[in-house]
Amino acid sequence: MGKTLSNKRYLIIFITSFFLAACSNNDGGTNVTETINITGTIQYERVPFSTSTYGLDYDNIKVLPVRGVVIEALDESGDVVATSTTSDDGFYSVTVEQDSAVQISVKAQTLSVATAKWDIEIRDNTNDGGLYVLQGSLTDSDTSADSIRNLTATTGWDGSSYSDTRASAPFAILDTAYDVVMKVVAVDSNVNMDDVDIFWSKDNSTASGEPTDGEIGTSFYSGDQLYILGKEDLDTDEFDDHVIIHELGHYFEDNLSRSDSVGGEHGYGDILDMRVALGEGFGNAFSGMVTDDPIYRDTSGDQQGLGFELDVDDNTIYLNSNPGWYSENSVQSILYDIYDAGEDDNDTVALGFAGIYQAMTSSDYVNQASMTSIFSLIDEVKTLNPTAETAIDTLIAGQTLNANYGIDIITDKFGTGERHNAGVDSNLDVYKSISADSIPVEVCSHIEAQEFNGLGTRQFLRLDISVAGTYTITADFLATGSYILETASDPDFVLYLNGEVAQSVNGSTAGFGGGEDKGEETSTVNLQEDEYILEVYDYSNVDSDDTTISGTACFNVTVTNS
Incomplete structure (x- = not known):
């Protein structure tokens, strides 16, 4: 699906390049080449989760590589003279003419037009949808020597608040999205993903109203667009990787699989429309699959020091929260257990992400007559993995509390024979x-x-x-x-x-x-x-x-x- 926003609208984050002369490209001064190489490493600062609170830990900021992003070398007129893409360690290399002024521009965009295709961009919904760009200084390359220019996107944190440009935020979001892409590409090297714009702003708040004013209500996905919270001392999600991956899970369903969810409010213990329970439960489980960390965390509050966490791999706590085919808690636990290799209560299944991906992208699942639900997904997983059927049935049975709350053995996409009605007879x-x-x-x-x-x-x-x-x-x-x-x-x-x-x-x-x-x-x-x-x-x-x-x-x- 094509972009609706102009790619010419950029939000420039200027920083000073770290410039070093490298090896000479001449042969003793008689034959000077016409080009030089500019290389470097692009990094960003990430604020990790605290190990003692539910918030972020600004005392232990990490510097990480900016992976898979588009690099452009610009001349003094702003025209692109060379392009590159950063490697997994953040390294880039471009070749430009010597004796010219060049600046390195890092676009908050990961793009592939090869066998696997994707285009993900981080934009500002409060500034005409402009694309975030990190730029170094315009520096003369008036020497025959190659040069090194490193750039780092910083948090802007001064010890108590964000007092400077929050340059790292768009790249932290993009890096999380890149993790999602790599997870998918690892099981489908021919995947073709729709373009997606992720909108983040420091003004994106929990107020509901006009997105161009930052009033987005919550982080959410809608129609190949994500909106991510960023309001300081209220709720910021740029470093909450599980939240971002959850929303990209909805994008995954919408573009590579099928989603029939009607959306709406949902939370721990809610008894939901089965389509919503699947979508939200998958989003939570997907965040654990991509990160290989089942602890879902969401930070918020003053100095981003509050928040909550939940363990999508815990099969026992959800038995006290209305378990069943209508529960996102049950869905996330079942799907993560199918994914992970660790054995725990009722879990001897280990199909990896491929087992989930193949079922969700199969033509039988995408074109099913039934609506999407835990019934239809598990039916397809069992169909594609017949040797795991008994183990999956045991896993499903582990989500039953009593006669009203739980899930029966899944025999087909329609939940035929299901007896758990969540306390209301007309639900069956x-x-x-x-x-x-x-x-x-x-x-x-x-x-x-x-x-x-x-x-x-x-x-x-x-x-x-x-x-x-x-x-x-x-x-x-x-x-x-x-x-x-x-x-x-x-x-x-x-x-x-x-x-x-x-x-x-x-x-x-x-x-x-x-x-x-x-x-x-x-x-x-x-x-x-x-x-x-x-x-x-x-x-x-x-x-x-x-x-x-x-x-x-x-x-x-x-x-x-x-």
Whole structure:
């Protein structure tokens, strides 16, 4: 996917080059060559996590190489005269004409157009989306000797606050992104990743509003763009590698795999829509896989001295936090255990990242009729790794607490036979079955877990169309039990084919809502011979609006061959 921002908008971070003369390129003064080599090492400062608090440790700042970034040699007019890319130790080399003024420019961009392709750039959403660039001084190369120019992006920390340019932040973020790229390339040398822009600013805060003003709410991913927090003494994420990798996990799902998640708020112990539980659980597990460190850490607060941590490899603590197929905690624990080689409670599986990657990028998974969930992913992992099936079943069983909270042995992508309902009977079956025979099927949309993305706000039905044709889908309010009033109910539904929203006969999207008749929704669509998923919900349960009447609303859903 192409960039929407101009690559000509740069945010220049000027520092003085460390300049040394190197070996001479002449042969005794009679035949001087026309070019010289400029080499050097590009580094950045990273603030590590404290070993005694949940915050950052500014007393032990590390200097690390800037890997895989684009280097440009610029003349005094700002034109590019040579390009290079840093190695894994931060080394670069460019050849330029002697007797010319040149400055070294380090773009906050990692780029590959070889067999494996990617383009990741760090930009400032509060400054016209400008690309961060670290530049040395314009220095004359009026000698025949090669030269060394080293650059280091510093934190700007003075011991108590950020008093200078936070030059290292964009390169710390980029270095974490480079780790993600290398993890993927190690198992897929032909990978082709969509371009992605990562927006960071020192003004990016937890306020929700206009991103161009830094009001991003939280670090998040949306449509090949990441936004990363950076507000000092509030919440900075540039050194929180697990947070960045988690968001890049959503990018991974969106571009290399498939994501059906509706997003929204989520946290420890939440009972979530199964699609959200998979996406967030994978993001946490992915951060552990890329770093080979299962301790997820997120720093915040005054002088970045606070924060929290969680162990995605701990199988026991999550048994006290509503474990199950709707739990991001259970998902992250299962996926990390499939990845890692260490054995612990119920874990004898060690498929590495390749085992997860191959399942998530397989055509059967990407084009599945079912929605994405722990059921569909584990089903694909087991299909591709049949010798690990028994061990995976044991691992899954370890996430069961009691009759209401847990996961049964996964037999297919649809969670067939699942018996754990998180305390609400209408949460099962995971998918109800419906036929195009006008026989009603009852579903209930509720907010027993939480509004918008909690388990049960949206119900799923499998619709098998054996004859292509025109069909009418209707959801009628079912006035039984202690439900919300019919006059307050607004049933909606979305029809999916292999994860894509189906289309109605007039070309409008089949996500119907806002009908004039409260308590009823109907639409006529052309359907091909295939299996569809029908998602049904009450709008008041997913609008995240506290002023609307929400609660439990049950509907009779019918499909009729028109």
